[in-house]
Amino acid sequence: MTIFSIAMKKAILLLWLTLSAAAFAQQDAWVYFTDKPNADTYLANPLTMLSQRSLDRRTAQNIPLDLKDVPVSQDYINTVASQSGVTVYAKSKWLNAVHVRGEIADIQALTQLPFVASVDFADNAIDNGNRPAPNRPAAFQQKFETLADFPYGTSQSQINMLNGQQLHQQDYTGNGKVIAVLDAGFPGVDVLDAFARLRANGHILGGYDFVARSSNFYTSNGHGTAVLSTMGGYVEDQLVGTAPDADYYLFITESNTDENPLEESLWVEAAEEADRLGVDIITTSLGYFHFVNPNYNYNYDDMNGTTAFITRGADIAFSRGIIVVASAGNSGASATDPHIGVPADGINVLAVGAVDADEVRAAFSSLGPSYDGRVKPDVSAQGQQTIIADSNGAIIAANGTSFSGPIIAGMTACLWQVFPDKTNAQIVGLIRQYADRFSSPDTFYGYGIPDFGAAMNSQLGIGNTSKEMFTVYPNPAGGQLYIRNNGTAMPSDLILYNAMGQQVVTLHFETDTTPVNLQQLPKGVYFYSITAGNNVTSGKILKQ
The missing domain is CATH 3.40.50.200 (Peptidase S8/S53 domain)
Structure with a gap:
């Protein structure tokens, strides 16, 4: 199956290799805000922020509402978007931030706005961070x-x-x-x-x-x-x-x-x-x-x-x-x-x-x-x-x-x-x-x-699991597998499936310990189902 995005993204990589560093003059950054001015109003009216199903999920898990649930101030977003050379592309209420793109100087100027707490550039070197400059292009291992x-x-x-x-x-x-x-x-x-x-x-x-x-x-x-x-x-x-x-x-x-x-x-x-x-x-x-x-x-x-x-x-x-x-x-x-x-x-x-x-x-x-x-x-x-x-x-x-x-x-x-x-x-x-x-x-x-x-x-609290009713051993198994009956006094039936879901072994047994011949089966993972009366238990084994 052809995924067209591979070719598209590789084409972008080739284009990058032909461009100068000036091609990345437009930088990506996250702009973090200081507060949420309307927080009290939203918290007093939770259905303005979250659906009833979301609130029910919180209640069921005893998770209180907090400031992260409050939307980002639209006034803050509008003010940032109105600044010269800056475009807003996304927002996050959880992190109280917007994702912007623009020239370095224009983005840095946003720190002068009274409601901007900080700016974090995607290129960590601009922030004088500790991330070393990479020396290779993107590999696009999507x-x-x-x-x-x-x-x-x-x-x-x-x-x-x-x-x-x-x-x-x-x-x-x-x-x-x-x-x-x-x-x-x-x-x-x-x-x-x-x-x-x-x-x-x-x-x-x-x-x-x-x-x-x-x-x-x-x-x-x-x-x-x-x-x-x-x-x-x-x-x-x-x-x-x-x-x-x-x-x-x-x-x-x-x-x-x-x-x-x-x-x-x-x-x-x-x-x-x-x-x-x-x-x-x-x-x-x-x-x-x-x-x-x-x-x-x-x-x-x-x-x-x-x-x-x-x-x-x-x-x-x-x-x-x-x-x-x-x-x-x-x-x-x-x-x-x-x-x-x-x-x-x-x-x-x-x-x-x-x-x-x-x-x-x-x-x-x-x-x-x-x-x-x-x-x-x-x-x-x-x-x-x-x-x-x-x-x-x-x-x-x-x-x-x-x-x-x-x-x-x-x-x-x-x-x-x-x-x-x-x-x-x-x-x-x-x-x-x-x-x-x-x-x-x-x-x-x-x-x-x-x-x-x-x-x-x-x-x-089901006691009749395969681990209690039957012991299937050894696991991994070689040419022989054994099923030990742990006190289930009733006839039982085994079905063994391969990884493709095909039945490869069927066996009716009534004895305390029953051998199962695996000699003809190739190596791999197999799944078993054991029926004893109304109880159906299952598991998996590895054939070596």
Whole structure:
């Protein structure tokens, strides 16, 4: 599949190489304000700032309103916009700031306005900061550049890998939860068969193109279409998303003709709108490390959870009661910058790496930890040969943490549906706790691959889980697997599936310990389902 933004952005890079330094005379900067003059009025009338659903989410999690919820003063914005040589492109109430572009002197002159607290240039050298001047142009390793054609397949492995089918079997499919997708475009979502179920059930609540300032969000780059399909897509026997019954808002924040810090500001603006609308989860498969102007580039030491504008916005979103899921990035094979980008470095952001169907880390998946030593990525899911729907309606396989991220976001919605009274922090904690490397996280997988079924069962107090009714061992297994009956005095049936969802072993057993011959099976990850009476339990094993 061809993504036109690759060619466009490379063309911009070639153009940059032919221009002099004067081409970057127009600088980007954030202008921070001192206060919010009408704060008391807004706080006394919260429905002028936030929807009832947003207020209900706050109440449910005991999160009080504060000054960050109050809009930026429009008088301040108008005054800045009226200054010579300065253009305002975005605003943020959470950070009480606007994103501007202009000549250095004109932007610096804004500090003379009585309500301007400070100015922060995207080029840190102008602020006499510590970020060294980069010596290389932008590499444009966008999250969505790794899409690749692949033959027809099934999406079952990407759900079963997370034991997500257990939630779906109990009718936890994201119903009642709202997900905001912040991406590069959503062409075809309004007409393609893969999204007919979403449309028929009214699950697409709206959206906005923040780049073009347009209400038409069914446009631009098809990357967002593919991302949405991993959660909300439905094509029988081909593709089932992880949250097919969740509600969705679709926001375009990524430009297809430029790579600029303005995209960070648009992302934060969209996240604030998601908060206003009462969204539960934000998922984003965008990330930033390099820009067209290399003076704006980040370094690894900026991946500390507190530096980037977008990262600070993401953490504020979490403080409002929202779960923020971000793809870790696709630069893991880079010799120069293999680490996660922003906002995946956020302290409270659930950053997701990529594995293949055999649960082996994808070589492109960006590495942790954050610069300050926190576990990143947080968890991992299938991002290699992931089954998606593209903007032409084709069901194909594609590569990228762009897809492992929303797969986790969808399952997160399902888990939160099970436990609506839990806070965002508690849900994220469960996801990490029931990942398979929780006791020994690393820089490749983070805490590992979550088991959403186990997380659900543990909180519901279900005693008849596979770990108690049956012991399946050894795991990893060689040529022989054993099922030990832990006191279940009833006939039982085993079905073993491969990563493509095909049944490869079926076995009826009644003995205390039953051998299962795996000699003829190739190496890889397999999923088992054991039925004992009315109890159906499942898990996964690795055949070596």
